[in-house]
Amino acid sequence: MPVISQDLVQSNLAIDQAEVKRRLLAGETLLTDTPDHVLEVVGVLESYGEVLDAYSINLIYQAEEQFLNPFPIFKFLDGDLNPAKIWRHLNHDRINFEYAEYCQKAMFWHATGGMDAYLDSAEFADNCRRIIAAKRRRDPLLALLNPLFPGFLPELIRSAATTHALGQFWRVMSDLFLDLAAAEREGRVCSIPQVVDFIKDGLVAAAANPIEYSVEIDGERFWVLPPQAGLTFLVDVAVPYVEAVFLRGMPFLGTVSFNAQAQQISPDQAKFTYGALYADPLPSMGAGIPPSLLMQDMYRHLPEKLHQWYLERTRGEGDVRVKICMSFQKSMFCVTNAAINGTMPHPLTSSDTAAQAANAAYAEAWAQRLGIARTDCLAASLPGGLKS
Template sequence: MTPTAATDTQQQLDTVFNALQSGQALLPDSPQNVMEVVGILKSYGIVLQAYAENLIYIADHQFLVLFPFFKYFNGEFSWGKLWRHWFHDRINFEYAEYCLRVMLWHGGGGLDAYLDSEEFVGLAKKAIAAKTADNPMMRLLNYLFPEFLPEVVRQWAYYSGLGQFWTVMYPIFLTLSDEYDAGRITTISQVVAHIRNGLVADASKPITYSVEIDGQTYDILPASAGLTFLMDTAVPYVEAIFLRGTPFFGTVSYNAQAQQISPEQSEFGYGALFADPLPTGAAGIPPTLVMQDMRHYLPDYLLKFYQQKNRGEDDLRVKICETFQKSMFCVTTAAITGLTPYPWDTTNSTEKEANGEFYQAWLQRLQTSQLITVQNT
């Protein structure tokens, strides 16, 4: 980066910092940005509802089914649905599984810590014993590889945890659209406030998970673990999906000698806020799936906006990704301002200074993301 470019970047970061200090957002306020963000979050809310319902179905009804061939059917199999599945005329539930596996791999938060606890191991073994009681092959597998099935149970816990997280999030996005349609949402600050209020309202919502085996209930994530929506699912989700992510095959070399991927997971910057929309829209890259899903539910006003831009619908997934990144900076703003050491709108100078240090740390983390790009689009 040239000295001039570095100076321009720092000036823009200072502008964003001042915006945060004054209660504004990481994304600049404009009627176009409001329209794009609300429209894409409406589409995303519809898709998230489908994702959440499927994850919870798998967690509750496919527990320790190692080859769940029909897990995407939510218990409602038909040949017509299978045909549509084969020809991809459906919601791409694989993206939801990609997200839960990224969360499982990166870890963080109380859910990750609990899944490494002795209490969880004990509960998992009880459920495994009940599930394999009438299955000699599964019992043999568990005997030969005693760590395998507990690890599978950890993954199933993330099916439920992520499903519960999205169950809270999708109504926030859908009601945001309703408020916009009614003329009550007109600024980016109002968008952020709506999302933040939803996060805070459910911050302490318990995250629990149990399965029923032969008529008996087995706890996997008991209420006594004290897991909650905000700190144990929302914050780890932001860290894993918005910030870290995973390197996309075909865009970087996985060869250790090439050293294109940091060996430290904490240094990963491949998440939704960092990804280049162009390779993100390429075939074989997981976020393409959610962009493909969202294109089916775009509000008419947003689709018309895309059609009027260069290339029309020819690069629709890329346009969706660019707008989606804008919306995720709004969600990130809601999370940041909801997690500040003191009330985000405090007028106390000492508290405001502490919040400022908190914001600066976040901006340092985000300076190599698409943050500067969205300031100018």
């Protein structure tokens, strides 16, 4: 989501860093607990879960079936070359997998976490050499490219590894968000604290899931991310995803100047604030703006209850994608809240001084980053979409 201006639609209801830290250490949710917020968050996450299901399937298909394909023109079709599906694709009657690619590129570019450390290892380089040697035997184009550009194919394999890992991550999150919606319908989740706890428990349950990836070439199986690498769901994929997509993100063409002399973009990637938690809720629906693609995908899968709630507020259908964007941002604060709670160094109930100090330092580090995000969306809403 592009940050058009840090204060373009910022209200005076934003909570500051001190309040973020207090809520985290008190075990309170960042998002105010109201029935409307429950409706928004659960509904938009249900829609997002449906979208992530398609994203996950496609990313894994790309990594496994389009591996080192120099011309992957059918990569968004999941192997289904039905003429009707191709026609719908050309007419944009489809899921916008370009947004999934944007998230993959953000993770790939920011390169944080244990998976990226493994991709820099000698073991990964050896795996790449074996894969390339096998692949080039039947692919004259790759056989020509590799000696001319020796870093090109390893970089593509590295990108494919990130693609597959993100597909595995979204598989878990899709199931989690759809389970959350089912729990809300059954009355097991009725408040924002219960939403955050449900997501936290899901993340913790999947924390140790192995992240592995192999490809088949001429009937032989080659490891890209082998079991020996010891990569796991939470620390090696989920946390880097939050860092790359929720926090850092990437500036979009047309939203800020890429001219180095203008100095609108920090030379330090760690200081980027173009992620979902910082963005103004202004999806332009202009070509190539990834958040617009995601809002359109979620619009196609909105639960009817949430859709009707949107229609009763402000401009009805006229700004529905902006409303989705705002609800999505609230839901991402809940997911971030759950991730923070699940990775807190020690239980918040601990009476040990050292444990309390460690928790305080952890909460302070998050507060410094979240305190300058779009925390004004965390306040309660009044009927008609106005803030209290």
